[in-house]
Amino acid sequence: MDRIPVLRMGSLLLVTIQVDMHDKLALQLQDDVTQRISDWGSTGVLIDISSLEIVDSFIGRMLANIAAMSRVLGAETVVVGMQPAVAITLVELGMSLPGVRTALSVEAGMELLFGAVANSQFGLDDEHPQA
């Protein structure tokens, strides 16, 4: 069965989705990412969806699941590169991807991840500010 590659870069995982995914492929990716986090102790996951021409509720749910599962395993997820037409459609569909961090570019996503990882190492969870 074909798979979407999950690349390791230091403490991060990089996933670039470049194919029109059928549902089983999306589920496989969900399993693969969680397995890799556990295998490699990754602290961040960057998912590039700039090649995706649509995100329907199934793929949206997969992205939300990956973010939630990663968080439980101690890793932050950032989804980057969503096309404007995809964003418009997704919101109209009724999915605004709550709980999923997003950034416009891979670079911005990296910054977000390194920031989040640095904060969590210093015990500052920016989602639950102590101040």
Added chain:
Amino acid sequence: MSILRHELMPLKNSNDVVLARQKVRQWSIELRFSLVDQTKLVTAASELARNTLDHGGGGQMRIEELNSAARSGLRLIFTDQGPGIADLELALKDGYTSGSGMGLGLGGSKRLVNEFSILSEIGKGTEVTVVRWR
């Protein structure tokens, strides 16, 4: 209103869902839909094709190119011979799901198209028709 051409796409497995949305993409490009309109129609097609497969046990999509009073559009008709939907009003509500989904399939895709209609009979099947005008 006239139908300029039509095509039938089977929906028997999850790969057929991919082929169906590629077909919708191709036709909406040919009709020169805007990128946002293409994306909306393809996304709606993906939701409805998945419904046909997951809830209807498979079926088919008919795609039609429409021409009416100098405007053109695409009509998609999804049919299955599945169990049917008992409470249509409930099924169209956001957040309602009979399976493991988000419950956005029907209600969500309705918002992505210009015309939406659904016929369903218990034990006979379901037919969902959507139209997007250019």
